[in-house]
Amino acid sequence: MLKVQIQNLHKHFGSNEVLRGMDLDVEEGEVICLIGPSGSGKSTFLRCINSLEQPTDGMVVVDGKVITDKHADLDRIRENIGMVFQQFNLFPHLTVLRNITMAPMQCKKLKRADAEQRAHELLATVGLSEKWDCYPSSLSGGQQQRVAIARALAMDPALMLFDEPTSALDPEVVGDVLAVMRKLAKAGMTMIIVTHEMGFAREVADRVVFIDDGVIVEQGLPSQVFGAPQHERTRAFLEKVL
Amino acid sequence: MSFFELLQESLPLFLQGMLLTLQLSVISLIIAMFIGLGSCLMNISKIKVLHWIAMCYINIIRGTPLLVQTFFIYFGVTKAFGLSMTALTAGIVALSLNAGAYLSEIFRGGIEAIPRGQTEAARSLGMSHGAALIKIILPQALRIVIPSVVNQCIITIKDTSIISVIGLAELTMVGSQIIARTFRSFEIWIIVGVFYFVIIYVLSKLSKLVEKRLSLAQGADTKFA
């Protein structure tokens, strides 16, 4: 079943054409890694999928809902799309537990006890059970990012978006976050991941998509894209990063 | 008459004056908080008309003296619309409108200081614009602005002395009245000053306590701000 359908996606910032017609279909349970040079439009593409950026043109369908529809109920659709940011963006004035229970209680009207029970389960999944009562400022970057993943999962999303989730982390904690993501992928979560961790992409991705200058240049199995890139631009990029 | 006899004799009047000053300050500041928050939300609203109304209000208040605003409300507005208004009501209206405009700008500064990522995280979880504002942005913004809000409270408490011009017997007015009777202006203005000083000193101490409480409420080693 198709989880995500993106057709002819365009995004301009003023006269700056950042996305220039992108198409992507994602199957249920598929893990997609987006790679590409800085400024190529990876973040913008991801942010168009949950409408944090309003696409200039094109269609985005997530889990059967047309998010680019003028009358779309964006809040309801976004509940179904988890997003993890490079800078974590935890709520600093709330404890770890409240960070996780806030949206389910606010949007899904979950009872506090139910929301908290689910939060504790998710904290166990990301390996941070004992941190439930801490404030984000007392956690390391890797721990904060794992809480952010738990927070997104608390809404039971059908799709998870990750925008360079490990780029702001110290090297020694990158592994903890990647381990959580690997676990999610194994559990069958549909994921679109922007990453510079080529080793991780090669290992976890079902499909690697190379973006340059606002278009999808090349996509395929990790072994194809990394092993035998078809396009000159892909080769040039991979030579620089590998 | 010695200083202490003077003090003893005028103390009841001063206490009455202080009571009025406190009444004027507290009521005006409470109303001003609501006006400030309301006009701030209007100001940052995407609805152009609301933004425009808030901008007009803020600019008019900031561009004119409180004395003129007070006269305008007590004499001008009442006359033009045939209203009757006590000096106390007029004083409260003038002070709340005045402080409200400054608080509005303070609140806006606080809200704008919260990183965009906070709103984006909240919205990406499915929270509405309003829920993100109330649950995520405002609680953080209010913490940041406490020192500036306290500062505005202090300014407004001192501004109550201007309200004496419309005949309200608050502290400053009481002072002038006693001087008119006793000609002891040196001592009396010192006493008046001490009263204001004590009120403001107590407020400052209280606010420090509140700030401490709030910072404790999110871990002693808070890095956030």
Ligand SMILES: Nc1ncnc2c1ncn2[C@@H]1O[C@H](COP(=O)(O)OP(=O)(O)OP(=O)(O)O)[C@@H](O)[C@H]1O
């Ligand atoms: N809000 C915005 N307003 C104007 N221009 C923007 C905005 N967001 C992104 N851009 C521009 O869009 C282009 C693509 O940015 P984007 O963040 O999507 O790139 P990226 O591939 O994620 O890069 P990186 O790997 O550095 O994160 C850049 O040229 C950037 O300047």
Ligand SMILES: [Mg+2]
């Ligand atoms: Mg980016």
